[in-house]
Amino acid sequence: MLRSQTKLMDLGRRLCRSIGNNNGSNLTMVEVDDKTGIATLTLNKPPVNSCNLELLLDLNESIKQIERNGSRGLILTSSNDKVFSSGLDLNELHQPNQDRLIAFWRALQDMWLSLFLSRVPTAAAINGHAIAVGCVLATACEYRVMLPGFSIGIHATKFGYVVPPFILISYLSVLPRYIAERALLQGKLFSIDEALHVNLIDEVADGKSDAIIKCAKFIGSFAKTQPDARALTKRQTRAQDVQLLIKDPEGQLRESLEYINTPFFQQGLEVYLAKLKSKSKE
Numbered sequence: 001m002l003r004s005q006t007k008l009m010d011l012g013r014r015l016c017r018s019i020g021n022n023n024g025s026n027l028t029m030v031e032v033d034d035k036t037g038i039a040t041l042t043l044n045k046p047p048v049n050s051c052n053l054e055l056l057l058d059l060n061e062s063i064k065q066i067e068r069n070g071s072r073g074l075i076l077t078s079s080n081d082k083v084f085s086s087g088l089d090l091n092e093l094h095q096p097n098q099d100r101l102i103a104f105w106r107a108l109q110d111m112w113l114s115l116f117l118s119r120v121p122t123a124a125a126i127n128g129h130a131i132a133v134g135c136v137l138a139t140a141c142e143y144r145v146m147l148p149g150f151s152i153g154i155h156a157t158k159f160g161y162v163v164p165p166f167i168l169i170s171y172l173s174v175l176p177r178y179i180a181e182r183a184l185l186q187g188k189l190f191s192i193d194e195a196l197h198v199n200l201i202d203e204v205a206d207g208k209s210d211a212i213i214k215c216a217k218f219i220g221s222f223a224k225t226q227p228d229a230r231a232l233t234k235r236q237t238r239a240q241d242v243q244l245l246i247k248d249p250e251g252q253l254r255e256s257l258e259y260i261n262t263p264f265f266q267q268g269l270e271v272y273l274a275k276l277k278s279k280s281k282e
């Protein structure tokens with residue numbers, strides 16, 4: 001066996017130090033590999049990592065903590081071996097309490113900015129379905145490794161949602177415009193082969209630990225760069241993508257809230273939620 005292969009296998013076996021995220025919740029878990037300094041951030045909200053207000057706040061706190069503690073990189077993954085994330089928790093959008101909806105949407109915008117602009121190298125080990133905002137979490141990262149047998153994509157138009165600009169941007173940041181446009185208009189969920197073909201994902205892995213090793217290898221590719229120069233260059237490269245959200249977060253929030261509160265949106269959501277519930281009872 002090649003020495004580099006042995007080294008990578010050691011990486012997979014290495015003990016990690018759990019650093020939690022200060023707020024005592026287990027919705028996300030952070031473990032730092034003592035030898036590589038890379039943090040694994042695990043989504044841990046059963047049953048399917050749907051992003052409710054608490055998960056978004058927790059995730060944002062964990063991303064910031066990973067930056068604060070000087071980790072060399074961030075690998076985002078899931079504790080569920082079938083679902084990376086099922087996207088937004090639809091119960092947050094259905095007949096919402098307005099104060100909670102405002103807090104929820106703000107938390108979504110803030111978390112996305114934190115992940116998209118994170119100063120450390122980021123990679124997603126996608127070990128299950130990554131649906132809608134589940135896909136957005138993965139595309140906010142710099143690199144994606146996925147396991148076969150799962151779907152990834154934004155299928156919002158299939159159930160009557162018009163995606164807000166930052167969700168559109170997260171797709172456009174990894175896909176050529178014509179592919180992003182077609183996929184969004186079709187509400188397409190990509191199989192692993194399709195995702196690899198259009199570069200929505202970078203690599204396929206044959207298990208979660210293999211995915212984590214591949215993500216760590218990607219993060220290791222920045223070992224010889226100067227962290228501040230890398231972070232600022234990333235920020236500059238992504239500056240245009242985040243302009244709207246940074247310049248006018250409250251305007252973006254208002255537009256989304258207006259749309260979510262329309263009878264059209266609420267009726268469509270009611271039908272979709274009923275279908276989801278009946279499917280899970282089958």
Ligand SMILES: CC/C=C\CCC/C=C/C(=O)SCCNC(=O)CCNC(=O)[C@H](O)C(C)(C)COP(=O)(O)OP(=O)(O)OC[C@H]1O[C@@H](n2cnc3c(N)ncnc32)[C@H](O)[C@@H]1OP(=O)(O)O
Pocket residue numbers: 047048050082083085086087088089090091129131132133134156161162163164167255256257259260276277279280281
């Ligand atoms: C201004 C802009 C407005 C809107 C935003 C537009 C962009 C939208 C972004 C989003 O992210 S919307 C969320 C879209 N996500 C989905 O549609 C995913 C739906 N879920 C599934 O397809 C499946 O659950 C699955 C992820 C493939 C997993 O399947 P599995 O068979 O493993 O689980 P099951 O379906 O039985 O689900 C278990 C349990 O969880 C509930 N559930 C699933 N997803 C969600 C969700 N996103 N929100 C809330 N609840 C969800 C499901 O109903 C089951 O609940 P039950 O056991 O109580 O019946």
